[in-house]
Amino acid sequence: MEQFDPRQVKHRDAQELAQGYSKGIRRFEIACIALFAVAVTVQAIRMVRPAMENPWLMVAAFAAGYLFADFVSGFVHWLADTWGSVDMPIIGKALLRPFREHHVDQKAIIHHDFIETNGNNCGICVPAGLAALFVPLEDPLVFFLMAWLLWSMIWVMGTNQFHKWAHMDRPPGWVAVLQKLHLVLPPEHHQIHHTPPYATHYCITTGWLNRPLAAIRFFRVLEWIVTTTTGVIPRADDLGVRAALAVQEAVAVKPVAVPADERKAPAPRP
Numbered sequence: 001m002e003q004f005d006p007r008q009v010k011h012r013d014a015q016e017l018a019q020g021y022s023k024g025i026r027r028f029e030i031a032c033i034a035l036f037a038v039a040v041t042v043q044a045i046r047m048v049r050p051a052m053e054n055p056w057l058m059v060a061a062f063a064a065g066y067l068f069a070d071f072v073s074g075f076v077h078w079l080a081d082t083w084g085s086v087d088m089p090i091i092g093k094a095l096l097r098p099f100r101e102h103h104v105d106q107k108a109i110i111h112h113d114f115i116e117t118n119g120n121n122c123g124i125c126v127p128a129g130l131a132a133l134f135v136p137l138e139d140p141l142v143f144f145l146m147a148w149l150l151w152s153m154i155w156v157m158g159t160n161q162f163h164k165w166a167h168m169d170r171p172p173g174w175v176a177v178l179q180k181l182h183l184v185l186p187p188e189h190h191q192i193h194h195t196p197p198y199a200t201h202y203c204i205t206t207g208w209l210n211r212p213l214a215a216i217r218f219f220r221v222l223e224w225i226v227t228t229t230t231g232v233i234p235r236a237d238d239l240g241v242r243a244a245l246a247v248q249e250a251v252a253v254k255p256v257a258v259p260a261d262e263r264k265a266p267a268p269r270p
């Protein structure tokens with residue numbers, strides 16, 4: 001990491017990012033939470049009988065969903081941290097902004113209410129959750145897949161709550177026990193993500209997959225593929241172009257050749 005100097009990081013302005021949380025987005029989040037609640041409740045009721053017939057499939061689905069949600073949390077978090085700009089229409093304000101704001105002001109998440117904390121994650125689950133209500137559950141394999149989807153949705157829903165707890169100075173006692181047991185995201189584990197070069201430990205449900213994914217350089221390989229095919233610099237909007245290039249050189253699978261004139265820092269953002 002010797003090529004990367006954290007002082008090069010030029011995050012966006014926290015207040016400007018916080019103002020991006022509009023009434024329209026809040027209404028959208030409320031609708032997502034309501035639809036999520038309907039999808040989970042109806043599916044849980046449909047599953048009572050097949051779950052009693054195949055309890056071990058339900059237990060396996062519970063565990064598989066727990067692990068899968070951690071992967072989804074890492075993948076979506078990596079996408080939102082690494083690509084695109086908060087200035088993009090719809091996606092920029094609704095999906096990217098909360099991740100970028102969180103990098104500038106880690107503690108803001110503690111003050112987010114239930115809707116702001118959970119709206120986005122419910123929204124990600126709603127299309128699949130509603131579609132699953134129309135799938136018959138008689139076949140044990142189909143039942144397992146639908147139960148896995150249901151548990152994945154429930155753990156995805158829990159993810160931002162677990163993330164919020166990881167930033168609290170004094171979480172409730174029972175939460176601290178879950179963190180110590182590493183059944184939810186532990187604070188010290190998550191702090192690695194908030195430490196320069198800000199390019200690792202994206203999984204925020206439990207964080208179980210962070211080490212395995214880092215060991216196989218999962219996100220670095222994806223970044224290498226995207227950059228070599230499109231030329232887009234990972235993290236440029238979040239860290240500023242100069243720091244993003246430095247991080248890219250420090251962590252990339254293969255250093256990407258950047259023309260000399262692009263290495264000059266652009267005008268600093270406010």
Ligand SMILES: [Zn+2]
Pocket residue numbers: 077081099103193
């Ligand atoms: Zn992040």
Ligand SMILES: [Zn+2]
Pocket residue numbers: 102106163167190194
């Ligand atoms: Zn965080």
